[in-house]
Structure formats: C-alpha cells, structure tokens
Amino acid sequence: MRKYNFCAGPAALPEPVLQQAQLELMDWRGLGCSVMEVSHRSPEFVEVAERAEQDLRDLLKVPDNYKVLFLQGGATGQFSAIPWNLFGAGSKQADFIHSGQWAAKAIKEARRYGDVNVVATSEDRNFSYVPAQNSWQQSEGAAYLHYTPNETIGGIEFDYVPEVDCPLVADMSSNILSCPIDVEKFGVIYAGAQKNIGPSGIAVALVRDDLLDRAMKDIPRSLSWKVAADAGSMDNTPPTFAWYLSGLVFQWLKAQGGVEAMAQQAAKKSSLLYEFLDGSDFFSSPVEKSSRSRMNVPFVLADERLDKPFLQEAEAAGLLSLKGHRSVGGMRASLYNAVPFEAVKALVAFMADFEARKG
Template sequence: MTRTWNFSPGPAVLPEAVLRRAQAALWDLDGSGIGVLEHSHRGKEFMAVLARAEALVRQLAAVPDDYDVLFLQGGASSQFFMVPMNFLGGATADYCVTGVWSEKAVEEARRFGTVHVACSSAAAGHTYIPGAAETTWSTAPAYAHFTSNNTIYGTQWTGEPAVPAGVPLVCDASSDIFSRPIDVARYALIYAGAQKNLGPSGVTLVIVKKELVAKGARDLPTMLQYRTFAANQSMYNTPPTFGIYVLAEVLRWIDELGGLPAMAARNRAKADLLYAELDRSPVFKGVVRADARSQMNVTFRGRNAAEDAAFVAFATARGLSGLAGHRSVGGMRASIYNAMELGGVQALVEAMQAFAAAHA
C-alpha cells in the first residue's frame, strides 16, 4: 500500500515504524493480552509506558533534575492561559510577537496582568525574527515568552532571545520541539502540543523548573495548577494514555536514530535541499527573510495565486499532500517535521522542477 507524502502542518506525518508498533499495541500492549487503549492508567503496563516517556524526554533533552516533565491535555492553546494564570498575578510579562500563536498567547495573558510587547514582526507580516537591537525588555517582568517556530509564516528563532539575567524564559516550542538540541537550563518552562514533532494531538508536553511550579498561584481549580500534575506524575486524573504511548514510541525512534543532534542534521539536510531549490527556481521563491527560515515549515510562492493553486493541484496528483499555505497567508507551505523523510522532500523538489519546466 502506497502512502502519501504528507506535508500537513499538524497533526502531521509520523514515523512508519511507530505506526506499525501502535497498530500492534492497539490489540495487545507488550504481550498483556489487552490493548493500549484499554489498559487502566494505574496498571503496571501503562505505568511502564509513562515512565518510558518521561525517561526518554529527560535523556534526549538532558533535562536537569530540578525540572518536572509533565503530560497535560488541551494543547498549546491551554498553555496560553495557564502560564499567566499561574505566574502573572497582575504583574507584567514580556512577549515576543512573531506570529498568530504569539498574538493569541498575548490575548490570554492580558486577562491576568500587563503584557509588554518586547518585540514584534507584525509590521513586516511576520517574515523575520526581531533581533536584540529592536527588542526592549521591561524591568523585572514575571517572565518572558516567545514562540520558537512560527508554523504559519515559516520563521524560526535560531536560538533563545537574549533576556536579561534572572528573567524566567517561557517558550511555546510546539512546532520545533526536539527537532534540534535544546539547552533546557536556559528556560523556566517549555510547552509543546505533541501533534507536530512528538505524536498525535491531545497531549501537551511541559518541561518546567520545579522552582517555578512551586511559585504558581494556589487559588485555582485543581486541574489548572501545574503542581497538581507535578505532584501526581501527570496522573491526578486519567491522562491521555494513547497519546503518551505514541509520544514514547516517537521518542524511542528519535533515540534510535541518534537523538537530537541526529534530528538536527536530518532536518537541516531536508531544509537545505528545499531552500536551495527555492533560491534557484525560475517559478518559486521563499517568503521569509533568509536568516529567519524555518527548518520545520518552508513557506513559498509561485508568481501569482493562480499558479500557487495550480501547483498544489499538480503536487496532489503526484501524491504530495498538505502543501497549501495557511488560509490567512496563501501560497504554499511544506511542513517537514522530524518524521518527514528526505525522500518526501526530494519528491517535492522534483515536483517543483517538473512544474517549473512545464510553466516557466
């Protein structure tokens, strides 16, 4: 059975080895005679899955011991409010605004205090990542927040923003987590919806400094306090067991391929191949500034909107799916997360060349 090359921005392509293992586990997890969906979350079989997921997060990202690794529900959209609800408390937080998701995070934060926009790429249609020269930090903000990769626009930070010493750094890493090594110690809290680089939708990974968890507000519903998840190994209530299972299998796959350095090399090779074609193509060109090019979401355009639509149809007919750009920006977007094989990008480049030969 031929599978389609899936360039969907998320939920997104998963490694075939993971899908094959998940198929078997749906019927019988680890020889237990019971499928992974059907196991009690308190039973030893699922507890082993949960322990493996946490251990692999810690190992792959070299998470320091003074950080908790939590599995929540509700996606990044729930983190947009949980972070300020727990840690803002009427004070000021600094936000770097580099796209729609940062803007949504800002909206939710304003309910709980003052937002200082430290920098914004809005005036340029979010086609670049602001540098230190155009960034101003407030005095002693409760935290500083940024979005490490911008799925819609196709931009990505190459490192962390240079926050002043002592300011807790919070990152929405939903669309590039574990695509390259990450220095967790530079962060107070990292969150990521799983459905791009880590697994299916419905599970959110949170890596958070224990010191920050302890400072969170206490007059909140039990399920909205990070400490509830930290104190109960993410098992205060029934966690999304299948999502955690798939996440653990994806992490195992990353580990088997050589961990985050290997992912970085793999992703760089794919992105380089695609951006090189954009730099040479007579028809297609990249949308964002060269120094802000995302290795996860490559945005590009033909010479007009009709040509964009024609190319998406042309690519679909060749078994390349999910290439239409976000409806708010148009054009094309190739999402090439960890699990996308180099072969998929090669097939895309061939399609671009064939289309260009026919239309140039």
C-alpha cells in the same frame, strides 16, 4: 501506499511507530486488550509513562530540577496555564516577543489575566523575520518573557535564545526535538505533541522546580503545574494512547541518533528546498534568509492563479497537505522529524517539473 505528508499538524508520524502501534493495537503486551483499554494507573501503563518521561529527559538532557509534565489541552491550553501559574508571586506583567500568529494567540490570552508588554515585533514586515534582541524594550520586574522559537504559519525560526533576567518561557510546539537545546536557559518549555512528538491530544511541559509555587491562588486545578507534577501527570485520566504513541516516537528518535541526528536531517532537508526556491523565478520564499525555519517552509508561486492546479497535481503525485495556512495563503511544506529526506527530494522534483511545464 503511504504518501509523503507535509501537513503542519497533526503531522506525519514515523512509519516504524505506526507499524508497532498497529501490531499492538488489539493485544498489547499479551494482555488481550489494547493499550487504550487498560487503566492509566495499572503497572503496565505506569511503566509506559515513566519510560516516556525518561526517554524525553535523555533526548533533551533535562536537568533533575525540572519536572516533565504530560498535559491535556495542547499548547493552546498552556496559553492560559502560563499566566495562571506565574502571575501569583507578585508581578502580573509579562514580556512577549510578537513574531507571528501563535505568539499573538499567547499574548491575547495572557492579557486576560495581567499586563502584557510587547518587547519586540516583526509585524512591520508581515512577520517575515526574527526581531534582533538589541531592539527590545524589556520591562522591569516581569513575571516571565514568552517567545515562540518557531512560527509554524509564518515559517520563521529564532537562531538564538533570548537572554533575560526573568524566567524565559518558550512555545516549542513546532521545533522541539529537532535540535539540541540548553534546557537550563529556560524556565518553562512547552509543546503541543502533534508536530514532532506524537499525535494530537497531549502536550509536554518542562517546568523548573522553583516556578511551581508561583501560581495564582484561585488557579483552576486542571491548569496547575504543581498539581500535575505532584500527581505524575495523572491527577485525572490522561490521554493514554497519545502518551503511549509519544513514548514510541521517543524510542524511535533515540534509535535514529537523537536530536543531534535530527538537527543534521533538518538542515539537509530544509537546505534542499530553500536552494531550489532561491534558484527559481517561478517559486519564492517570503521569509528573510537569516530567519528561515527548518521545520515549516512557506512559499508562493509567481502567478497565484496556478495555486489550485499546483495543489491538485501535487496531491495526485502523492505530495499531501501543501496548502498554506488560510490566513496567509500560498504553500507550505512542513519538514518535521518524521518527514524523510526522500519526501523533500520528491517535492523538489515535482516543483521543478511543474515550473518547466507552467513557467
């Protein structure tokens, strides 16, 4: 029996997608073999790739002057690719908003190739809030400004898009496809797949055309957006199964009503959990209310000695992967698109029962 999976990533996938992949695993499209066993350059797989791109363009309303790239290396690979691709047009300085551990990783990697100016940080309160834009100290002539709209570990989410003069780069790994976005406000949007797109092993990048010629001249070929764009994301053999599954997720999202419907579901799911936390003396959220993520909800128990029993009983009740990130402890429920509302109802019911018995 399927259980409710609250893992932060690799995360839950829609059941209809898994069922379709199961049906097609041994004999895809009547070819007598799996999609994993055909050439990525075959007409059949090229059709899969083209449809996945078009469906993603439709879902996010991606303008024609943006390339949609399917890349390897996950979002972490893009921490390196971004400075390599954007530090070649003169400026080798980048502005960053330091909002948590994933922003920190991106900052650390960018410093290998140029100068980093941290325009704002929420480190003073353990990354429990989103820095207001009026507190920023931006630099002149920056090659780009990078931020992480949703921090998976800390559970904070920006409720605004930064307004900047340089290209805006966003790591949307954990909130892409969860609400409509105005792509034209960004120079680059990138995301690891294993949260709201598909399985691990592939990343998506939306890159505005005018940024494809800003790479450093000695950029590694495998990190070049221009090389990937010119080759249709097939300069080398891509992770075909992850690409195929991501395409199935895009089709599922369209059938559900698109990102508008996902935004409504995200609000409904997260509100239910936050309302319970705010009404409890036993559980609490460490994140400021105005900065709370709809995708990742960290919470703590009043007595941390009960953490282990809570997790053991939750798993026995079919509620999986609620342990918080090792760096912060506590609990965390990730409520990505594929996590149904019924899962959150079951979680809240379990938490209420646990509190009644242990509080």
